[in-house]
Amino acid sequence: MSDIHMQIDGKEVIAKKGDTLLEAAKRADISIPTLCYHEKLKPYGACRLCLVEAEKNGRTKLVVSCVYQAEKNLKVRTRSKKIDKIRKTLLELLLARAPDAPIIQDMAREYGAEKDRFQQQASFCVHCGLCVRYCAEVKKKNAIGFIDRGIRKEISFIPEIAARECESCKECFPLCPTSYLQAAYVLVKGLTFLPEPPDPQVDLLDQGMEQGNEKK
Amino acid sequence: MDIEEINQIIDRHHGEASALIQVMLEIQSKNHWLPGKALERVAEKLNVPMTRIRNISTFYKAFSLVPKGRHEINVCMGTACHVRGAPRILETIQEETGIKAGETDSDLKFSLETVNCLGCCALGPVVEIDGKAHGKLSSADVPNLLKSYE
Numbered sequence: 294m295s296d297i298h299m300q301i302d303g304k305e306v307i308a309k310k311g312d313t314l315l316e317a318a319k320r321a322d323i324s325i326p327t328l329c330y331h332e333k334l335k336p337y338g339a340c341r342l343c344l345v346e347a348e349k350n351g352r353t354k355l356v357v358s359c360v361y362q363a364e365k366n367l368k369v370r371t372r373s374k375k376i377d378k379i380r381k382t383l384l385e386l387l388l389a390r391a392p393d394a395p396i397i398q399d400m401a402r403e404y405g406a407e408k409d410r411f412q413q414q415a416s417f418c419v420h421c422g423l424c425v426r427y428c429a430e431v432k433k434k435n436a437i438g439f440i441d442r443g444i445r446k447e448i449s450f451i452p453e454i455a456a457r458e459c460e461s462c463k464e465c466f467p468l469c470p471t472s473y474l475q476a477a478y479v480l481v482k483g484l485t486f487l488p489e490p491p492d493p494q495v496d497l498l499d500q501g502m503e504q505g506n507e508k509k
Numbered sequence: 510m511d512i513e514e515i516n517q518i519i520d521r522h523h524g525e526a527s528a529l530i531q532v533m534l535e536i537q538s539k540n541h542w543l544p545g546k547a548l549e550r551v552a553e554k555l556n557v558p559m560t561r562i563r564n565i566s567t568f569y570k571a572f573s574l575v576p577k578g579r580h581e582i583n584v585c586m587g588t589a590c591h592v593r594g595a596p597r598i599l600e601t602i603q604e605e606t607g608i609k610a611g612e613t614d615s616d617l618k619f620s621l622e623t624v625n626c627l628g629c630c631a632l633g634p635v636v637e638i639d640g641k642a643h644g645k646l647s648s649a650d651v652p653n654l655l656k657s658y659e
C-alpha cells in the first residue's frame with residue numbers, strides 16, 4: 294500500500310512513503326550530485342545542488358531532491374539543460390568561496406563551471422552545516438555551531454566543549470568539503486584550550502628549562 | 510545582574526526551551542547586554558545547547574555580547590534626517606560623550622549607534638534615547654539633552 298510508483302529519468306522506481314526523491318533515486322542507482330547531504334543527518338537543503346525537475350499533471354517545477362518527498366506518478370528528471378545550467382552557476386558561486394575544495398572542483402569539471410566567473414572571496418566555509426549538524430545530531434555534543442548571519446555567517450567552536458570532546462573524536466573533520474573546519478579547529482585549540490595541567494611531580498621550572506634545552 | 514534575577518526570568522517562562530528568545534530579550538533589556546555567565550545559566554536551565562544561544566545572540570542585532578551603556582542612543586542617519594543635519598548632531602554627540610558610533614563609554618553610561626531610518630522623517634533630525642524619540646534637534650540642544658540622563 295505504501296509503495297509509491299514514480300519515474301526517475303524514465304526509469305520506473307518504487308519508493309516508500311516518506312522517501313525523499315534523492316533516496317528514491319539512490320535506491321534505483323541513479324546518482325544526483327550533493328554537497329550538504331549526509332545519510333546519517335536530517336535533510337538540510339542548503340547547497341541546492343541536488344535540484345531536479347519534477348513533473349506532475351503536465352506541470353514541471355524545480356525542487357530540491359534531498360527534501361522533496363516522493364509522490365505518486367511523479368516524473369523526475371535529474372539532468373536537463375536547465376538543471377545543468379543552475380548547477381553550473383551554483384558551483385561557480387561555491388568556487389568563489391572555496392576555490393581549492395576537491396569535491397567542488399570535481400563537480401565543477403562535470404558541469405563546466407568556471408573558477409573565475411565570480412570574484413573570489415575565499416571564506417572556505419560554504420555553510421553546508423555538515424560539522425554543525427553531525428555534532429548536534431549524531432554526537433549530541435554541540436561543540437560547534439554557526440554564528441552571525443548573511444555573508445558574515447561562520448562556524449564557531451564552543452571552546453569549553455571542544456576542549457573536552459573534539460581531540461578524541463574528530464569525526465566531523467572528514468565531512469568538511471573544504472578543510473576549513475580543520476583550520477578553525479587548530480585556531481580555537483591554539484587560542485583557547487588551556488595547556489594540559491602539569492604533572493605535579495615535575496617542578497614547573499625544571500620543565501621549562503628542559504623544554505628550552507630541547508629546542509637548542 | 511545577579512543569578513537570582515536570571516532564575517526569576519527563566520521561571521516566569523516555566524523553563525521552556527521555546528521561550529529562549531524571550532528570556533534572552535528580557536536579560537538584554539534589564540542588563541543591556543548578555544554576559545557569558547548568564548547565558549550559561551540559561552542554557553543549563555532551559556536545556557538548550559550553547560551553540561543555539563550563540564547562534565541567536567549573534568544573529569539578531571537586538572542582542573549584545575559586549576557590555577552596553579545604561580542609555581542607548583540611536584542617531585537617525587536616514588535621508589531626511591541626513592539633509593536636515595544629522596551628521597552635525599552625530600558629531601556633537603560624539604564630542605560630548607567621547608565615543609564613536611558603535612562604542613560604549615568606560616562608565617557604561619552611553620552606547621552610541623547610528624540607524625538608517627526611524628520612520629518619523631517629519632521630526633528630523635531625530636535622536637532616539639532609550640526608545641524615546643527626540644525630534645527637530647539642533648546640535649545646540651545636544652549637551653542639555655545628554656545631561657538629562659544619569
Ligand code: SF4
Nearest residue numbers: 428436459462463465
Ligand atoms: S570533533 Fe568535536 S565538533 Fe566534531 S563531531 Fe566530534 S565533538 Fe563534535
